[in-house]
Amino acid sequence: MTVRTPVYLDHHATTPLDSRVLEAMMPVLRERFGNPASVSHAFGWTAAKLVEEARAHVAALLGCRPDEIVFTSGATESCNLALRGVADLYERPRHMVTSVLEHEAVDRPLADLERRGWRVTRVPCRADGIIDPDDIAAALCDDTVLVSLIAAQNEIGTIQSWGEVASSCSGRGVLFHTDAAQAVGRIPLDVTADGIDLLGFSAHKLYGPKGVGALFVRRGRSGVRLVAQMTGGGQERGLRSGTLNVPGIVGMGEACRLALLEREERAEHLRRLAGELYAAIADGVPDVRLNGAAQPRLPGSLNLSFPGLEAAGLIRELSVLALSTGSACGSGRPGPSPALLALGLDEREAGAGLRIGLGKDTTDEEASFAAARIVAAVCKLRSERLG
Numbered sequence: 188m189t190v191r192t193p194v195y196l197d198h199h200a201t202t203p204l205d206s207r208v209l210e211a212m213m214p215v216l217r218e219r220f221g222n223p224a225s226v227s228h229a230f231g232w233t234a235a236k237l238v239e240e241a242r243a244h245v246a247a248l249l250g251c252r253p254d255e256i257v258f259t260s261g262a263t264e265s266c267n268l269a270l271r272g273v274a275d276l277y278e279r280p281r282h283m284v285t286s287v288l289e290h291e292a293v294d295r296p297l298a299d300l301e302r303r304g305w306r307v308t309r310v311p312c313r314a315d316g317i318i319d320p321d322d323i324a325a326a327l328c329d330d331t332v333l334v335s336l337i338a339a340q341n342e343i344g345t346i347q348s349w350g351e352v353a354s355s356c357s358g359r360g361v362l363f364h365t366d367a368a369q370a371v372g373r374i375p376l377d378v379t380a381d382g383i384d385l386l387g388f389s390a391h392k393l394y395g396p397k398g399v400g401a402l403f404v405r406r407g408r409s410g411v412r413l414v415a416q417m418t419g420g421g422q423e424r425g426l427r428s429g430t431l432n433v434p435g436i437v438g439m440g441e442a443c444r445l446a447l448l449e450r451e452e453r454a455e456h457l458r459r460l461a462g463e464l465y466a467a468i469a470d471g472v473p474d475v476r477l478n479g480a481a482q483p484r485l486p487g488s489l490n491l492s493f494p495g496l497e498a499a500g501l502i503r504e505l506s507v508l509a510l511s512t513g514s515a516c517g518s519g520r521p522g523p524s525p526a527l528l529a530l531g532l533d534e535r536e537a538g539a540g541l542r543i544g545l546g547k548d549t550t551d552e553e554a555s556f557a558a559a560r561i562v563a564a565v566c567k568l569r570s571e572r573l574g
């Protein structure tokens with residue numbers, strides 16, 4: 188069987204739109220075009236009903252109530268709304284705790300808060316890319332108002348113990364936010380059982396459309412207050428003004444519905460495929476190194492180093508594979524991967540990480556093709572270095 192190239196192995200950056208999601212979106216892009224805020228006619232009522240159905244699917248996947256979901260343009264906006272929205276409640280700058288493994292969507296808003304006088308503690312990780320929940324607990328002080336921890340890391344794929352961190356936060360009256368863009372729909376997560384106060388994610392990381400996401404905001408007795416960052420028509424209970432992206436929201440709802448139904452099956456497929464891919468590479472290149480703990484790790488996620496080789500050169504050699512060195516958002520920026528540096532790798536080692544992200548539709552043929560090409564490229568580049 189022939190494999191169509193380039194083979195897409197960059198599912199941390201984005202995922203293809205599931206055709207069932209596209210089907211759900213099409214009528215909304217065509218005849219069901221109403222504005223959900225139009226309360227005086229059927230076009231508006233239909234759109235509002237579609238949005239609420241989607242909201243229920245998102246809530247079911249996260250384990251919360253539909254009225255705890257705020258639709259946004261994606262994880263970046265969700266994280267900004269959570270962090271700035273909490274900070275703006277305080278007149279005097281206070282303290283937040285985060286990790287060295289955060290995506291820019293968390294790190295940049297926190298850096299902005301630092302410029303406004305806030306103190307931010309960035310807790311280091313162990314060499315295996317895992318953050319010790321005790322280190323986060325130890326960083327809390329009387330002035331701490333919020334902890335933000337990435338649930339699953341986008342470059343190295345390691346999964347953090349957010350439940351433990353959330354419970355030590357709630358014991359101290361500190362809010363817990365997680366950037367769960369890589370985690371939602373891929374690994375088990377339940378905002379209520381896990382004690383999460385705020386959680387942001389994007390539809391396009393789980394086979395939904397780009398430009399739409401959600402922020403979970405806990406309501407009820409221990410509800411979270413936020414200051415809106417986008418004001419206007421007062422949509423989304425005043426937390427996020429602007430006409431809703433109805434096609435995107437409907438697509439996100441369908442993507443979440445499918446993820447809830449298929450998550451375990453997808454994870455099983457991804458774990459098997461990643462295991463086989465790694466074994467095939469290790470067979471041809473015995474000194475391959477897996478960056479980050481083998482477990483707990485996102486299914487289908489591998490970050491590999493081949494001693495002596497730079498990832499950038501390897502990627503140039505491997506044009507039949509769509510691969511990256513790390514975060515798509517930062518990959519315009521040359522230099523070593525910030526996440527690998529955070530693991531304690533030196534500059535040279537941190538430039539060697541090859542990120543492989545398999546998807547639910549990646550086939551066995553594609554995975555073995557990728558393994559063979561990677562082995563061949565490593566051997567070729569190494570022999571050139573010798574020659």
Ligand SMILES: *Cc1c(COP(=O)(O)O)cnc(C)c1O
Binds near residue numbers: 391
């Ligand atoms: C992709 C990603 C984001 C940003 O998502 P956008 O859709 O670009 O807003 C944030 N955090 C993590 C961990 C991600 O993987």
